[in-house]
Amino acid sequence: MKIYRFLTEDDTSAFCHKVSDALAKGWELYGPPTYAFDAAHGVMRCGQAVTKEIDRPYSPDMKLGDQ
Structure with missing residues (x-):
């Protein structure tokens, strides 16, 4: 499963x-960075x-930063 x-x-x-x-936690870049004025x-x-x-299966309850 990809998150x-x-x-x-x-x-x-x-x-x-x-x-x-x-x-460092195993995430991979997906596309280029963006830059905008707030x-x-x-x-x-x-x-x-x-990504x-x-x-394990995706669940909307999972905290993505902890994966």
Whole structure:
């Protein structure tokens, strides 16, 4: 079973750390990163999709970051 997450963060090193942490836990990059202006907060935001193969069925109750 493949699961999917979309990681977001302000355009700071925190975003790079969030993606690096996911990669260290076995997640794989899915597509290119995105970059957009968040007008509500006046900051640039980054996003990156990641996927991971797991050995159990998907459940909407699972916490994806703990997989």
